[in-house]
Amino acid sequence: MDHADYLIVGAGLAGSTCAYLLRQAGCDVLLVERLDIEAKSKLCAGLVTPRALHELHNIFDTVPHSLFKSQFGVMRCIAAGITVDLHDIQMRSVERRELDRFVLDAYRADGGELLDRFHVRSIDLDAKRIAGTRDGEGREISFDTLVAADGALSFVRKELTGSSPNAILSLETTVANTGAPLTMDYEDGFIGYSWYAPCGDEAKIGCCAYIGEPDLDQRLRSFAQHMNVGYKRCRGAFIPTGSDVLLERDGVYFVGDAASLIAPPSGEGIYHALHSARMLARALVNKASYRALMRPVVAEIRRQYKLRSLFFDTRFMRCGIKLADATPYGAERAVKFALRHFAGY
C-alpha cells in the first residue's frame, strides 16, 4: 500500500497550490487526480482580481507574464436596466488550463508526486486510508492528513457529511474576441448573471442562475446575441454558492470549491482557491489553526452571501436607483455603489 503524510485529493488550483507549498516546506505529499492530467480542462472565465494576482505573487517566485491574456481597466455592468462602465477596475484574464498547469508544473519541478486517473471510491478515516481505482485496478493509499480539494462536487465532502457543497449550475463556451469590453449582465428579473470575458484572441461567454432558471441555454443564447457572438455548443459546470463553508471535519481539511470558498455573487473562486491553499499549508507546517487563519475570509463570504439576496432583489435595486436618480448623485452612482458593496467590484 502507498503512503503519504499529506494526501491531497484533486489537482485543480487549490489542490496543486497546497501540494506545492507543502512540498516547498519539505513535506511528504501525494496529489491524486481523477482525470488524465494531459486532457483535463477547467470551465472558467479566468478573471483574475488584484487580490488573486497578489496571492499568485505571494506563492510563486515568478509568475510568467505570458499567463495573462488580457488586462482590463473598465468593466461594463448591466444592472436593473442600466448600463454603467466601472472605470477603476484592475482585472486580468488567464486561460485556466494554462494557470492550473503552471501550478502543477511548479509542484512537479520540486519533485512532487502526482497520481492522475485515480478515482477515489471510499474513505476509511479510522484506518486513515482511501481506496480507489486507476485504469480499472484497485489501489489503496494510507495517509496521516487528508486534504479535500476535489471541487464543487466534492466526493470527500459527500462521504464525510452526506452532501457536496450547495452549488448552482453555470454554462460557458469560448467565442472569438469581438473587441467588446469585459461585460457582466445582471439582467432584470433573472436571479443570476451572464459574462463576456475577453481572453487574448478569444473570449469566454457564460451565465449562471442562483434560483432555478428553466432554460439557462436560452438565457446564454440571448446574451450571446446581445454581445453579437455566436456559438454552437456550451458546457456546464457547478459553482458553489458560498452558503455552506466547511474548512475541517473529522481531521480532514477542505480548500477551494470543496470548502465552498467562493465570493457570492461575483463567483470569484480563483483567489479563494489560492488563499485557502496557502493558509492551510501555513497552518499544517506551523501547527497553527486553519480556521483562525481563514476567519476574515469566511466572515466576508458570509456577509456577501447575506447581501446577495438584496442585490438580486430587482424591486430593491430599482427603488434604490430611482431614489438616487432624484439626488445629485444620479442613477449611475447608485449602480456603482451596489456593485462595489454587493458584488465586491
Ligand SMILES: Cc1cc2nc3c(=O)[nH]c(=O)nc-3n(C[C@H](O)[C@H](O)[C@H](O)COP(=O)(O)OP(=O)(O)OC[C@H]3O[C@@H](n4cnc5c(N)ncnc54)[C@H](O)[C@@H]3O)c2cc1C
Ligand atoms: C463557468 C465558471 C466560470 C468561473 N469563472 C471564474 C472567474 O472568472 N474568476 C474566478 O475567480 N473564479 C471563477 N470561477 C470559479 C473558479 O473556477 C473555482 O472557484 C476554482 O476553480 C476552484 O478551484 P478548486 O481547485 O477548488 O476546484 P477545481 O478547479 O474544480 O479542481 C478540483 C479538482 O478535483 C478533481 N476531482 C474531483 N473529484 C475527484 C475525485 N473523486 N478524485 C480525485 N480528483 C477529483 C477534479 O477533476 C479537479 O481537477 C468560475 C467557475 C465556473 C464553473
